[in-house]
Amino acid sequence: MKSRSIRNIEVANRHPRVRVSAASVSKVVLALDTMRTYRCPAGEISVVFVNDREIIRLHKDFMDDATVTDVITFEGEDHPDEPFAGEICVNVDQAKREAKERGCEWMDELMLYVVHGWLHLAGLRDKKPKQAKLMRAGEAAALAFLSKSKIKLRLLK
Numbered sequence: 001m002k003s004r005s006i007r008n009i010e011v012a013n014r015h016p017r018v019r020v021s022a023a024s025v026s027k028v029v030l031a032l033d034t035m036r037t038y039r040c041p042a043g044e045i046s047v048v049f050v051n052d053r054e055i056i057r058l059h060k061d062f063m064d065d066a067t068v069t070d071v072i073t074f075e076g077e078d079h080p081d082e083p084f085a086g087e088i089c090v091n092v093d094q095a096k097r098e099a100k101e102r103g104c105e106w107m108d109e110l111m112l113y114v115v116h117g118w119l120h121l122a123g124l125r126d127k128k129p130k131q132a133k134l135m136r137a138g139e140a141a142a143l144a145f146l147s148k149s150k151i152k153l154r155l156l157k
Contacts, residue, residue, distance in 0.1 A: 007033060007085075008044040015051050015092045019156040020110070028114055031151050032142060038122040043076055043083030045121065047090065047114060055091040070094045071113040073120035088117030111153045115142045 009029050011022035025047050033040060050058075052068050060066040062074070070091050076084030090113045099106035119138045120126075126135040146152070 007042070010044060010046045012046070012048040013156075014054060015049050018049060018092045020049050021154040021156050024152065024154040025114065027151050028111065028146060028153060029118060031146055031149055032115065032118050035142065035145055037141060038119060038124070038138060040118060040122045041076065041078060041083065041085045043078070043085040045085045045118075046087040047117070048087060049090050049092050049110075052091065052093045055089065055094070058089055068094060070098065071117045073117040075121060086121045088114060088121070090114060090117065107153050107155070111146070112139060112143065114153065115139055115146070118142070 007030065009022075009026045011020065011025045013019045029045055029047070032038075055072065056066055056068055058072050059069050062072070068091065072089045074087045074089075076086040090110060092110065095109040095113060096106045099109040102109070116135070116139060119135060119142065122138075124135050124138050125131040
């Protein structure tokens, strides 16, 4: 599977106890880049894994909402010399809680959050009901695509 272009993916593990493999995150993002249905802008993508405390701080500072959330996506800039597609901040603690409630593996929930952030960078929104329906369909399609390709997020050993 080839991506449309070479993309740099920066991964930061800021969670105090969980370390996600940067190589596995890169495989997920580069695989998503090959999907024909959605197009993420060119440029570097940063994926940051955080805890509740950090996501609350980001949510408060940038969206004036001091509550826990699952993922926050910041769109980048289309600079001609160094394009930056954006940053996806993923809450590991929320993935663990939500997975327990839904009865699924927390790493699968974590991958859903990465997919969700990537889809935001690709232009999907989810604030209105019609937008949310399109986002859920995009998530399902992307997760099925990744599953078929046998691509998963992995923890560092």
